[in-house]
Amino acid sequence: MTDSASTLPAPTQLDPLRISEDFPILASGPNTGERLAFLDSAASAMKPRQVIDSIVATYEGGYANVHRGVYHHAATATRHFEGAREKVRSFINATTPREVIFTRGTTEAINLVANSWGRTNLGPGDIVVTTELEHHSNLVPWQQVCAATGAELRFIPVDDTGVLVLDDLDALAEGGTLKLVTVVHVSNSLGTHAPLDLIVPWAKSHGALVMVDGAQSVPHRPVDVQALGIDFLAFSAHKLMGPSGVGALWGREELLAAMPPWQFGGEMIRRVEYSGATFNDLPWKFEAGTPAIAEVIGFGAALDYIESIGGIAAIAAHEQAMTAYGYELLAAIPGLHLLGPGPGEDRGGVLSFTMDGTHPHDVATLLDARDVNIRAGHHCTQPLMKRLGVHATARASVYAYTTREDLDRLADGLGEVRRVFGLA
Numbered sequence: 001m002t003d004s005a006s007t008l009p010a011p012t013q014l015d016p017l018r019i020s021e022d023f024p025i026l027a028s029g030p031n032t033g034e035r036l037a038f039l040d041s042a043a044s045a046m047k048p049r050q051v052i053d054s055i056v057a058t059y060e061g062g063y064a065n066v067h068r069g070v071y072h073h074a075a076t077a078t079r080h081f082e083g084a085r086e087k088v089r090s091f092i093n094a095t096t097p098r099e100v101i102f103t104r105g106t107t108e109a110i111n112l113v114a115n116s117w118g119r120t121n122l123g124p125g126d127i128v129v130t131t132e133l134e135h136h137s138n139l140v141p142w143q144q145v146c147a148a149t150g151a152e153l154r155f156i157p158v159d160d161t162g163v164l165v166l167d168d169l170d171a172l173a174e175g176g177t178l179k180l181v182t183v184v185h186v187s188n189s190l191g192t193h194a195p196l197d198l199i200v201p202w203a204k205s206h207g208a209l210v211m212v213d214g215a216q217s218v219p220h221r222p223v224d225v226q227a228l229g230i231d232f233l234a235f236s237a238h239k240l241m242g243p244s245g246v247g248a249l250w251g252r253e254e255l256l257a258a259m260p261p262w263q264f265g266g267e268m269i270r271r272v273e274y275s276g277a278t279f280n281d282l283p284w285k286f287e288a289g290t291p292a293i294a295e296v297i298g299f300g301a302a303l304d305y306i307e308s309i310g311g312i313a314a315i316a317a318h319e320q321a322m323t324a325y326g327y328e329l330l331a332a333i334p335g336l337h338l339l340g341p342g343p344g345e346d347r348g349g350v351l352s353f354t355m356d357g358t359h360p361h362d363v364a365t366l367l368d369a370r371d372v373n374i375r376a377g378h379h380c381t382q383p384l385m386k387r388l389g390v391h392a393t394a395r396a397s398v399y400a401y402t403t404r405e406d407l408d409r410l411a412d413g414l415g416e417v418r419r420v421f422g423l424a
């Protein structure tokens, strides 16, 4: 299940119903008053009371701008803000908090690397390799930077089930200098897991750096940046039960230290003259302006919460069980086609499907009437949808609070969809 599983203690079993009690929004759905069967955590996870309370506590009892004031609240806010950085460091096993940059989320973290590292280090004859699975966030920034620098963007292909085809990796590095391999760790559209244990050594054998889009892996499975041997990792707090508007870039210290800032202003400077400026140390060099103070502190609270319910390995084990159960239920529905890797493969907790005679939006709308929430659309992966020959899919995704009953209600609701469309 994990890329570094051998070092981990055996996961404890989660109790999703007990955990759900921490999530006020799950108690009753807006349409039926029944428990909300929330199956769209891949888009954004719900928030436990512990995270909500942390944000309220910051605003009510410890709020001020950080890194500036000398008074009590300013010192408290700064201590909690930098404390959250240490929690992020520990969660991904980075060597130092200087390697953890707070951003608005995965998208901004990738844009930081593309604009800072990319525009400094890429040029004609250079190659950036990504995959056909990517979210637009790990595709469009590289299209833009490659267009601006003259570097070439190439793709690791997927097969018809959306699994990466690694047979001819070397061909992707031919005729130029491979500088960066940037891959989604777990696909948000299909659940495909990128085998970093194969991709990273290959990239390194060409002297390339590796960036990982961890938006769908960091919230759901143990991610150890040192064990993976990667160079950059991007992820978002809102997908791991933390607040929206905040996330992190992790990068190896020597790389970050050599990279220029990409946004300029307050906080990121050391000294400013009318004639020019020098820049702050890591990590603040990359954090221009007032940060999302309460949200960063809430990000730390979300990581504490994950620990308190049994840790990320326990969440991964629970999701694996829920995904296998959901896969079995959906596979038994006539006319329903599951996309992505099979249930026994190393995959994320995302069940993407189409149903003959229905549009995914209709499916999601009918399910909503029963307070079963799933996502429908292209999931910000338009090229992947085209590659797989679909316009859109319906997608159910699981998390720590997902129960078997949530998935039963999904399957029952899909039965009703078939009846409404005259398919059953």
Ligand SMILES: Cc1ncc(COP(=O)(O)O)c(C=O)c1O
Pocket: 042, 043, 104, 105, 106, 107, 108, 135, 137, 138, 184, 186, 187, 188, 213, 215, 216, 236, 247, 380
């Ligand atoms: C795989 C993947 N990458 C990147 C993103 C972008 O994350 P954010 O919108 O939080 O920046 C998402 C969000 O859905 C995602 O699933």
